[in-house]
Amino acid sequence: xxxxxxxxxxxxxxxxxxxxxxxxxxxxxxxxxxxxxxxxxxxxxxxxxxxxxxxxxxxxxxxxxxxxxxxxxxxxxxxxxxxxxxxxxxxxxxxxxxxxxxxxxxxxxxxxxxxxxxxxxxxxxxxxxxxxxxxxxxxxxxxxxxxxxxxxxxxxxxxxxxxxxxxxxxxxxxxxxxxxxxxxxxxxxxxxxxxxxxxxxxxxxxxxxxxxxxxxxxxxxxxxxxxxxxxxxxxxxxxxxxxxxxxxxxxxxxxxxxxxxxxxxxxxxxxxxxxxxxxxxxx
Amino acid sequence: xxxxxxxxxxxxxxxxxxxxxxxxxxxxxxxxxxxxxxxxxxxxxxxxxxxxxxxxxxxxxxxxxxxxxxxxxxxxxxxxxxxxxxxxxxxxxxxxxxxxxxxxxxxxxxxxxxxxxxxxxxxxxxxxxxxxxxxxxxxxxxxxxxxxxxxxxxxxxxxxxxxxxxxxxxxxxxxxxxxxxxxxxxxxxxxxxxxxxxxxxxxxxxxxxxxxxxxxxxxxxxxxxxxxxxxxxxxxxxxxxxxxxxxxxxxxxxxxxxxxxxxxxxxxxxxxxxxxxxxxxxxxxxxxxxxxxxxxxxxxxxxxxxxxxxxxxxx
Numbered sequence: 166x167x168x169x170x171x172x173x174x175x176x177x178x179x180x181x182x183x184x185x186x187x188x189x190x191x192x193x194x195x196x197x198x199x200x201x202x203x204x205x206x207x208x209x210x211x212x213x214x215x216x217x218x219x220x221x222x223x224x225x226x227x228x229x230x231x232x233x234x235x236x237x238x239x240x241x242x243x244x245x246x247x248x249x250x251x252x253x254x255x256x257x258x259x260x261x262x263x264x265x266x267x268x269x270x271x272x273x274x275x276x277x278x279x280x281x282x283x284x285x286x287x288x289x290x291x292x293x294x295x296x297x298x299x300x301x302x303x304x305x306x307x308x309x310x311x312x313x314x315x316x317x318x319x320x321x322x323x324x325x326x327x328x329x330x331x332x333x334x335x336x337x338x339x340x341x342x343x344x345x346x347x348x349x350x351x352x353x354x355x356x357x358x359x360x361x362x363x364x365x366x367x368x369x370x371x372x373x374x375x376x377x378x379x380x381x382x383x384x385x386x387x388x389x390x391x392x393x394x395x396x397x398x399x400x401x402x403x404x405x406x407x408x409x410x411x412x413x414x415x416x417x418x419x420x421x422x423x424x425x426x427x428x429x430x431x432x433x434x435x436x437x438x439x440x441x442x443x444x445x446x447x448x
Numbered sequence: 449x450x451x452x453x454x455x456x457x458x459x460x461x462x463x464x465x466x467x468x469x470x471x472x473x474x475x476x477x478x479x480x481x482x483x484x485x486x487x488x489x490x491x492x493x494x495x496x497x498x499x500x501x502x503x504x505x506x507x508x509x510x511x512x513x514x515x516x517x518x519x520x521x522x523x524x525x526x527x528x529x530x531x532x533x534x535x536x537x538x539x540x541x542x543x544x545x546x547x548x549x550x551x552x553x554x555x556x557x558x559x560x561x562x563x564x565x566x567x568x569x570x571x572x573x574x575x576x577x578x579x580x581x582x583x584x585x586x587x588x589x590x591x592x593x594x595x596x597x598x599x600x601x602x603x604x605x606x607x608x609x610x611x612x613x614x615x616x617x618x619x620x621x622x623x624x625x626x627x628x629x630x631x632x633x634x635x636x637x638x639x640x641x642x643x644x645x646x647x648x649x650x651x652x653x654x655x656x657x658x659x660x661x662x663x664x665x666x667x668x669x670x671x672x673x674x675x676x677x678x679x680x681x682x683x684x685x686x687x688x689x690x691x692x693x694x695x696x697x698x699x700x701x702x703x704x705x706x707x708x709x710x711x712x713x714x715x716x717x718x719x720x721x722x723x724x725x726x727x728x729x730x731x732x733x734x735x736x737x738x739x740x741x742x743x744x745x746x747x748x749x750x751x752x753x754x755x756x757x758x759x760x761x762x763x
Contacts, residue, residue, distance in 0.1 A: 247703065247760035248694045252679040301759030308756065330647075330669045332678065335693045336705050339647060339669040340758040343655045346627040347752045370669070372620035373608075373648040374627060392619035392648070393610030397674070401610050411615055421618045 192216055210428050217365070217385050217428055222274055222289045225324055229432045230278035235287060237276035239309055244271060244302045248335050256333040259295065267294040271302040272327070275310040277319065281436040286314035288323040290364075290371075297327035299371055300334040304341025307375065311348035315355045320439050324362040325376050328394075329369015342374035349375045358442035360435055363390050363413070363422065381438055382422040383431070384413035390422075449718075450512045454504055458493045458715045465489045493714035500664075503687035505696050506672060508664040509643045510606075513718035515725070517544055517559030517602040520642065523725035524732070525550055525557065533584060537617065540581030542573045542605070543653075545588045550600065551733060556592035558585045558653055559602030562643075575644075576609040579622035582652050586622070586629045593633040598736055601639045601653040606671060608649030623652045630655035631751060634744030638735045640710070640728060641665040642717070657751050658735040659705065661697045662724070663712040667705060668695040704758055707735075 187201045194216025204211065208228050209218040220228070227233040243260075250256040264270060272294035278287045288310045290297040299307075307323070314321045330338035352359055361379025365388035373392050376382075384390060391411035399406055409415050416422045426434050451459050465486055472478040500508070508514070521528055525548035533539045544561045547554060560577070563569035577585075592599045608619055630637060639656035645667030654667075661667060670678075672686035675693060679685075700706040710731045717724035742750060 241763070243762040245760050245762050248692065250692055252692070301761045305759055305761055332670055332675060332693075334760070335669055336667055336695065336700065337703060337759055339651055339667075340705060340755060342648065342651055343627055343631070344755040344758060346624060347631040347655075347755055350628050350631045351752075370648060373623040375624065377618070377621040378624045378628060390620075391615050392608065392623070393615070398610045398612065398615070402612065404612075406612070410612070415616075419616050419618065421621055 193218060208428055215386070215427070217387065219292060219326075219365070220428065221293065222269075222291045225289050226278070226287075228428065229280060229322070229435065230287065231280065231282065235274070235276040235278045237274055238313060239275065239306055240270060242271060242302045242305060244300055244334075246333075247301070247337055248333070250333045250335070252333075259333065263294045267291050269294060271306070272297050272299070273303045273306050275306050277317070280322065280432065280439065283436070283439055284317075284319055285439070286310055286317070286319040286321045288321070290324060290326045292326040292364075295331065297325075297371075298329060298331035298338075299327060299341050299345075300331035300338050301341065303327075303331075304338070304344050307341075307345045308348040311345070311352045311359075314357060315351050318355075318357065318444055320358045320360065320442065320444065321352060322360045322362065322435060322439075323375070323379075324364055325367045325371055326364040327367060327369070327371040329371055329373075338370065342370050345375050346378065349378055357444060358439065360438060362431070362435075363388055365389055368392070368394055377421060379423075380442060381424070383424045383426050383434065383438075384416065384422050385428055385431075386413055386425055388413045390416050452504075452507055452511070454500070455508075455715065458496050459719075461489045461492060462715050462719055490714040497715070501687065502666075502690040502693075502696050502699075503672065505664050506644075506666055506686075506690050508716050509666045511643075511716065511718050512564075514643055515717050515721040516564075516604060517557075517561045517642065519721055520602060520725055520728060521546070521548065521557060521559070523722065524548075524729050525555075527554075528557075531584075531588065534580040534587060536580070536583060538578075538580045540573075540578050540584060541571050542575055542577040542609070543581035543585055545584055547597070550598075550736075554597050556588050556597045556599045557602070558588055558599065559642075560605040560649075560653065562604060573609060575605040576607060577605065577649055577652070578609050578611075578614050579617045579619045582608065582619075582622035582626050582649075585652060586626050589626070589629040589633050593629075593635050596635060598636040598638070598739075599630075599633060599656075600732060601637070601656065603639060603641045603645050603650045603653050603665075603667075604643035605646050605649045606644055607646035608652065623648045626652035627655055632748065634748055636736055636739035636742070636747055637751065638732055638739075640732070641667050641706070642728070646671060655751065655755065657739055657747060657754065658707045660708050660710050660728075660731050660735070661700055661706045662710050662717060662728070663697055664716055665697060666690075666695045667700050668693050 195214035363384040530546040562575035563572035637656040672690040675689035676685040713720035713723040
């Protein structure tokens with residue numbers, strides 16, 4: 166986010182600090198400056214223009230799950246460094262930083278929650294953790310999400326926000342695509358629904374595995390969803406990409422997703438859809 | 449024949465052997481001498497190739513003279529019938545599919561295909577499939593499963609094509625659907641990485657009960673060039689990225705990503721495609737025999753467990 170005047174003349178350090186705490190924020194969509202609280206109470210959707218800013222996994226739980234409560238599964242699973250990968254900064258150091266910043270061991274949380282009283286298996290990517298990239302742990306947790314949903318006869322609601330496979334785990338990351346899709350197919354065989362919720366962005370190895378294999382694919386407005394990132398495509402074809410390319414609206418027009426849904430309507434829509442597809446709650 | 453700088457001594461050696469082989473045809477006395485030189489050349493070629501860097505192996509995996517899928521089809525199979533089209537939009541020549549007989553038994557074949565001539569390269573899109581190629585593969589996986597035909601795939605692609613049309617027509621979904629169809633297929637599947645195994649496009653042919661890689665084949669989540677340009681904003685550091693990504697056959701075996709390495713003839717598969725094909729044949733035949741006793745449900749479970757076990761984490 167860029168402020169129009171980062172250093173207003175005559176502003177002393179203490180005043181600047183109070184700006185930094187985020188009393189006010191500028192919308193990325195309409196450039197309107199509003200009290201930060203207005204964004205927070207509205208789950209990061211701009212009250213003026215409806216622009217969807219990133220919502221944390223905590224925020225999503227609060228928004229969709231009854232009482233914001235999740236009985237988390239396998240939160241202890243942590244990444245390791247199978248390739249001894251370094252790119253100037255060693256992978257274990259990157260992990261440590263990400264863990265500290267995200268307050269979680271990895272880039273996804275899974276567990277059991279309720280949506281309008283209906284028990285569901287819930288998965289939600291933490292984009293803040295290395296861009297929500299899928300390495301061995303994310304792959305394992307998604308696999309367990311589907312497997313446990315089968316065992317406990319639960320529908321799956323999975324929220325994706327991921328740049329794709331995690332380069333630092335190399336080929337092992339690629340293999341997670343096969344592993345997770347295999348598990349997704351077990352859910353299909355069990356006759357349980359998979360609600361795939363596509364957030365900004367969903368690309369690469371996550372897009373090209375389970376993300377578009379939902380029984381219903383729902384996206385937030387204007388989310389970037391695609392196989393290759395726009396920069397890769399531009400450098401391959403040496404053309405500027407058209408406006409709106411790979412955004413939710415583009416995918417809807419090309420038949421790849423079922424619906425575009427405002428974040429503020431997401432719980433209601435998921436509830437209605439799960440009501441149609443089941444499994445029907447007993448007792 | 450295109451010669452990479454580091455191949456030069458090996459190529460010169462092998463050329464001399466070939467010349468002598470020609471001479472020996474007309475002069476029986478040279479036979480013993482030929483055998484001796486063949487042995488020596490083979491050994492020397494192996495020694496020269498023993499210390500290839502990962503980046504050199506990447507270059508071999510992309511060698512323009514390397515045997516491609518259709519070269520293997522010609523030598524490994526009989527009764528080949530190519531099948532075209534995804535039944536939805538188009539035919540995509542970057543992936544070839546068909547039915548054939550392998551040691552007298554019918555199988556389904558799916559492989560990436562690169563071109564040789566400039567025109568052919570363009571037609572084949574350098575082995576980079578659009579969604580239609582992947583959907584054609586998907587169709588064949590489903591058909592093979594219904595008819596009980598083992599599936600043999602040949603992986604050789606820089607990756608699925610990243611372009612406007614590919615995105616419009618759902619490249620992501622097409623790859624995802626391939627992974628699903630391979631997971632579900634109730635027949636034995638053996639995948640062979642014959643050259644480049646580039647990312648999701650490679651995996652769309654890679655969800656197999658057994659995955660083989662040729663000695664100088666590679667398999668990677670991202671191309672070394674792509675990795676270098678992301679990490680260091682410098683695609684020319686691809687050699688370094690190739691090392692870090694652990695993409696060579698021994699790395700893949702160690703990581704449990706492949707089940708066996710298929711040796712290549714001295715100097716690489718392109719120096720003796722017929723010999724390379726014989727080695728691939730033996731590996732495929734062995735793998736299919738191992739899978740023969742499994743029921744359809746066991747084959748699906750075997751594949752699931754194979755991939756289920758891949759990964760590295762702290763529990």
